[in-house]
Amino acid sequence: MNELVRQQSTITLRLAMQALQSALDRAEEEQVRISIVVVDAGGQPIHSAHMDMAPRQSRDIALNKALTAAGFGISTKAWQERLEKCSEGVRQGLPLQRNMAMFGGGEPFLHDGQVIGAIGVSGASETIDECCARAAVEQVRALLISS
Incomplete structure (x- = not known):
């Protein structure tokens, strides 16, 4: 392979659909209304859902959460702790x-x-958004292990 070209694995639409369904199922268990966006490795949206009566703004927030998680490879929640260790300029900017x-x-x-x-999941409390997103991560992990 050419050393100037990088190969990157990415989630398929089929796997994204299963992940999204897991997040939806968890939201229904929690009796909340959310928006969900799944992006591929490059940050391109490949599947999304906006539950009935979910806040309109949650669509954009879910996308931003997914883009941040994909871009940095960490949970968006981890930024709270990471920012505490940064300079004032970074914390503000x-x-x-x-x-x-x-x-x-x-x-x-x-x-x-x-x-x-x-x-990315948005529309409920931060804790429940996290719970729904983690349900999707666990589903993806389980399906990848079993394949």
Whole structure:
């Protein structure tokens, strides 16, 4: 293979659909209305859902959570702790960047240590958004292990 070209694995639409369904199922259990966006490894949206009566703004917030999780390869919740260790300039400037979400509800999908996509969930409390996103991550992990 050419050393100037990088190969990157990415989530498939079929796997994204199953991940999204797991998040929806968890939201229904919690009796909340959310928006969900799944992006591929490059941050391109490949599947989304907006539950009836979910807040309109939750669509954009879910996308930003997914983009942040995919771009950095960490949970969006992890940013709270990370920012505490940064300079004042970074703490003030980073949250203002376009498509950044630095609060819970965004999770990367990892396979063999590499980001293959991410999910963003918004519309409920931060804790429940995280719970729904984690349900999707667990589903992806289980399906990848069994394949």
